Amino acid sequence: xxxxxxxxxxxxxxxxxxxxxxxxxxxxxxxxxxxxxxxxxxxxxxxxxxxxxxxxxxxxxxxxxxxxxxxxxxxxxxxxxxxxxxxxxxxxxxxxxxxxxxxxxxxxxxxxxxxxxxxxxxxxxxxxxxxxxxxxxxxxxxxxxxxxxxxxxxxxxxxxxxxxxxxxxxxxxxxxxxxxxxxxxxxxxxxxxxxxxxxxxxxxxxxxxxxxxxxxxxxxxxxxxxxxxxxxxxxxxxxxxxxxxxxxxxxxxxxxxxxxxxxxxxxxxxxxxxxxxxxxxxxxxxxxxxxxxxxxxxxxxxxxxxxxxxxxxxxxxxxxxxxxxxxxxxxxxxxxxxxxxxxxxxxxxxxxxxxxxxxxxxxxxxxxxxxxxxxxxxxxxxxxxxxxxxxxxxxxxxxxxxxxxxxxx
Numbered sequence: 001x002x003x004x005x006x007x008x009x010x011x012x013x014x015x016x017x018x019x020x021x022x023x024x025x026x027x028x029x030x031x032x033x034x035x036x037x038x039x040x041x042x043x044x045x046x047x048x049x050x051x052x053x054x055x056x057x058x059x060x061x062x063x064x065x066x067x068x069x070x071x072x073x074x075x076x077x078x079x080x081x082x083x084x085x086x087x088x089x090x091x092x093x094x095x096x097x098x099x100x101x102x103x104x105x106x107x108x109x110x111x112x113x114x115x116x117x118x119x120x121x122x123x124x125x126x127x128x129x130x131x132x133x134x135x136x137x138x139x140x141x142x143x144x145x146x147x148x149x150x151x152x153x154x155x156x157x158x159x160x161x162x163x164x165x166x167x168x169x170x171x172x173x174x175x176x177x178x179x180x181x182x183x184x185x186x187x188x189x190x191x192x193x194x195x196x197x198x199x200x201x202x203x204x205x206x207x208x209x210x211x212x213x214x215x216x217x218x219x220x221x222x223x224x225x226x227x228x229x230x231x232x233x234x235x236x237x238x239x240x241x242x243x244x245x246x247x248x249x250x251x252x253x254x255x256x257x258x259x260x261x262x263x264x265x266x267x268x269x270x271x272x273x274x275x276x277x278x279x280x281x282x283x284x285x286x287x288x289x290x291x292x293x294x295x296x297x298x299x300x301x302x303x304x305x306x307x308x309x310x311x312x313x314x315x316x317x318x319x320x321x322x323x324x325x326x327x328x329x330x331x332x333x334x335x336x337x338x339x340x341x342x343x344x345x346x347x348x349x350x351x352x353x354x355x356x357x358x359x360x361x362x363x364x365x366x367x368x369x370x371x372x373x374x375x376x377x378x379x380x381x382x383x384x385x386x387x388x389x390x391x392x393x394x395x396x397x398x399x400x401x402x403x404x405x406x407x408x409x
Contacts, residue, residue, distance in 0.1 A: 022055035027062075032098045034061045044099050061102065067094045067163055068108060072116045076173060077124055083132035084176055088169040091119055093160050102161030111160055115151075119165065122150045135170055256282050 026049070027033045033045040037058045045051050046065075053060065070091040077085045093115060095101045126146050135143070144165050151162045172180055188316065229284040244251045259279070261270070273280055 009322045019055050023052050024050060025060045026050055030064060030066050031062045032065050032095070034063065034098055034102050036061060041099055041102060046098070063095055063098045063101065064108070065095065067092050068112075070112050070115055070119075072119055075120050075123070077127045079127055079132045079135065080129055081131045083334075084173045085127065085132065086173055087123065087167050089119065089123065089165065089167045091115065091156070091162060091166075092164040093162050095159060096161045097159030099159070104158045112160055114158060115155060115160065115162070118151050118154050119147070119162075122147050126150070128232060134301075135167075140167060199216070228369070253282065314327060 025033065027045050027047065029048045031048075033051070035042045035053055035058050037054070042058065045060075070093060072089045072091060074086060074088045077087050079085060082389075093111075095111075101111065103128070105114060125334060126143055130143065134140075140259065144167065147165045148162050256279075260282075
């Protein structure tokens with residue numbers, strides 16, 4: 001008796017708990033609930049908490065109150081300037097009227113499909129009224145706002161609201177990308193050529209200005225140089241003329257010395273000139289030396305330079321001569337004394353000096369003009385004859401070439 005009671009009591013309790021569980025339902029903060037009785041909506045519950053319903057007769061359908069995402073399929077759009085554009089967009093929406101939403105679209109998947117279709121059609125309409133550059137500019141946000149304003153009145157009947165609409169990516173179609181890229185490349189190359197032409201023009205202008213300034217500067221510099229050179233030449237000519245006019249003889253002597261220094265620069269220099277040439281008038285000519293000394297400016301304060309006098313030269317006896325005879329003595333040529341005066345030279349018509357050595361002819365005096373008896377070459381030194389006891393033959397004439405040689409024994 002007692003066991004049957006316990007079983008019946010347990011069944012009653014289990015049935016009571018089941019009845020209570022089927023008559024109560026919980027609504028969370030992110031949900032809204034619709035109570036249906038045999039498929040017919042009876043009421044909408046949006047408040048979160050514990051709510052009751054008729055068990056086994058009514059059931060509950062839950063809807064999400066949060067913002068839902070919609071990834072619209074990629075569509076190819078045409079702008080107003082007939083540019084094709086592939087747009088990848090997305091949208092966000094939420095359920096604002098659960099009962100209308102349930103009666104019109106019934107679930108979220110159907111709502112996404114209907115909403116995607118409306119968004120694509122509206123996006124085509126808006127993009128078709130704008131140019132391609134507008135879609136790629138910062139005015140894209142205004143275009144999306146227009147899309148939302150056009151879509152929201154159409155989705156009110158579904159009990160939803162479009163919260164946001166954005167274009168994730170906008171690209172050109174693959175068929176048009178290469179053509180667009182080539183045209184952009186052509187445009188950039190054209191701009192580059194234009195910039196290069198402008199740069200070349202500017203470079204030519206700068207280069208021509210620089211060349212002009214260079215030419216002007218060089219011309220002015222050449223003019224200044226020529227003026228300065230002409231002034232220097234004039235001053236040099238004036239000084240030379242003044243110097244030449246002050247002492248023409250010394251100037252002629254100085255120029256002859258400069259000519260000697262320039263012409264006789266090497267030891268192997270060979271010059272074939274006549275002894276009477278004006279170029280040699282200061283060489284081997286006492287007249288030229290007299291002229292040079294007379295032309296040289298005198299300085300009373302100059303210190304005399306001592307000049308050593310050469311010693312006499314004694315020749316050895318001649319073979320076959322008398323050993324007791326006097327040896328041949330040759331006096332040196334007169335040198336310039338220490339006081340700087342020129343020694344007196346014998347005149348061309350003076351008689352020949354006597355030989356210091358008996359039995360030898362007297363040497364002939366050297367002519368002042370460097371010539372001997374009218375010959376074209378200077379006279380050679382007389383040969384020394386053998387010493388004899390015979391008296392020397394008298395000289396006929398003053399030239400060295402007219403002296404008579406003693407007869408040999």
